[in-house]
Structures are given as structure tokens and as C-alpha cells.
Amino acid sequence: MSQVFIAYIKLLCRLMKQTIGFGLHLPIIRFNGEADHSRKQIISFAKIAEDLGYNYLGVNDHIVFRTTSWLDALTTLSTVAAITSKVKLCTSILNIVVRNPVVCAKALTGIDILSSGRVFAGVGPGSYKGDYDVCGIAFEERWKRFDEALQILKLLWKQESEGKEVDYNGHYYKFEKVVVAPRPFQNPHPPIFIGSWGSSDVGLRRVAKYGDGWMASAYNITPDKFKEKWKTLISYRRDMGKETSGFDNSLVSMFGYIDNDKEKIHNMVNDVLSPTLGRPVNELENFLLFGSIDECIKKIKAFLEAGVKSIHFWPVNNYIEQIEIFSKEIINSFL
DSSP states (O other): OHHHHHHHHHHHHHHSOOOOOEEOOOOEETTTTTOOOOOOHHHHHHHHHHHTOEEEEEOOOOSSOOOOOOEEHHHHHHHHHHSSSSSSSEEEEEEETTOOHHHHHHHHHEEEHHHHHHHEEEEESSOEEEHHHHHHHHHHGHHHHHHHHHHHHHHHHHHHHTOEEEEEEEESOEEEEHHHHSSSSSSOOOEEEEEOOOHHHHHHHHHHHHHHEEEEEEGOOHHHHHHHHHHHHHHHHHHHOOOOTEEEEEEEEEEEEOSSSSHHHHIIIIIIIHHHHHHHHHHHHHHHHEEOOOHHHHHHHHHHHHHHOOOEEEEESSSSHHHIIIIIIIIIGGO
16 A cells, blocks of 8 residues: 555545644733733733644723733734734634624724734623623623624624615714724624524524624533524524535634642632622532543543534633643543
């Protein structure tokens, strides 16, 4: 058997193998006892991540969140756009309600242009009441406002790509003859992923109707539940007469820490992540990528088999060391 034929068979097997993409959340939160934010840390993290071959770099978004120090999402993403050239960039997710959908369209267009079309927009209304309180918006209105904000985001980008003025007459947002120039780099616009934690049919129908993909939160969903909701989403898309082959998904906010020391792992969850999120320790430890290499690979395989197309890892400490371990020991096992 020739070496060329053997190489061909190996390539064919690799192409047939179920694959998954891997991204990272940029370290924009200061967890307990950490040093202050710095330009050097963000830039080093982004450059190393790109060199390691990660597919995506993302930013989560809060105006305020409990007692954490939270670097602004869009400012950080624009900085990273300037010092990278290959890795895709995303918001995961961006609160287009408290930030205003027109302002968000303008900002995301700018980052898309300055990154030469590497942006995709994960959007949602957020789930933290404090963001709404400080911005003077009723938390109870968030979903109705989000529906309008989504319509506006898509409408602005669609009309701008056609060079048209935009009118919108909603309950919460009203404007006439608006042009949000320039156009995005991508035609007609950056892909829109909609954040929904997968619990309600109303939320999933919203994703199916307006989204190019779905962003699910890792600490709010199990592999079995993801599989069930993904199947439902695809059926909704078909019922709406929308294509399904290019419809995408991502599992975001996949916090974790990889180590064989069980006590160290437990302390990371108990002392660092649980107080930040206000979630039970056992739940976070079981759902997320805390544990040994083998344990983390097993968790990822379960999501891969459930239909997850990409996972965005978010180390809670020793960021550079953790993304290097993740790349070498975990990503390589899926190649």
C-alpha cells in the first residue's frame, strides 16, 4: 500500500471524525485577590491564544456585576482586533438592551471593519438586574425590549448593506430616516448569535427566528438538555422555512481549571467562582471544566455528542498556563 494512499485514508478519517471548535473568553473579570486589569495581560493573552490556534476570542458583558471588577467588553474587543489577524472575535454575549441596539450596531460594525471581517455578534438581554438599575431601564421589560432591539440590529445592518434609510416605530424604540454608516465589512453583516439558556420555548423560537446561531450558557445546561433543545431549535427553523445546514451554536461561559489536585480544584470553585456567580459549588464543579485532563475531555465529549459545535473556555486563574494546557492536552485530543 503506497504512502500516498495511507495519507489519503488518514485524511478521510479525520474529515469524517466529529469535530468541535474551541474558543476562549478574554480575562476581563478580576476574580478574588487578583491584580488589576492591564493592557499587557489582555494583549499577551490574545496573542498567545492566536498563536496556539484557538478559533475564537470572546468577551462577556456587564456594566456592573456584584462586587467584581469588569473590563468593558467592546473596548477590550476593539483592542484585541488591532493586535490579532486570524482569530475570530465575538461578543458572548453583549447586552444590546442596556447598551442600545443602534449604538451596538455602530460599535460592532466598527470592530468588524477594523478586524477585516472577523466578528460575530452574540447578543442577549442579560440576566443581571443591576445592569438595568444603573442604566435606568426596567428589568421586567428586558425581553420585550430585546425583541425590538434584535429587530433593529438586523434591520439596520440589512438596510445599510442596501444603502437605505431606516425607520422603526416600536413600543420602546422609535426613529426615522436613520443611516448607520459605514457598512460592516461582512456582507450583509456579522453573524448574529442569540443567547438563550435553553429553558423556554419562547426563547428558542426567538433564536430560530432572528439568529444565525445559538449561544448556550455552560453553567445553565447539561449535555442531555442541550441535545433536546438543539433538536427543538432545528425543528423550529424548519417550521419557519429557514435553512438549517448553516445554523450554528456555541457553548459559552465554560469556566474551568485543569489540574489533578482535587482539593485545589474544589478551592477554585468554592473560593473563586461560586462567590462571583452566586451559584452552588457542586453544580459548577460538575457542569464546568474543573478537574483532570481526562475528566475535562470526558465532559467535552458529552457535549460534542449532544451536538455542540464550539466551546469557549474561561479559565478562572493562571490564564496563560491554563490555555496552554488546554491547547496541548485537550484540543489536541480532538484533532
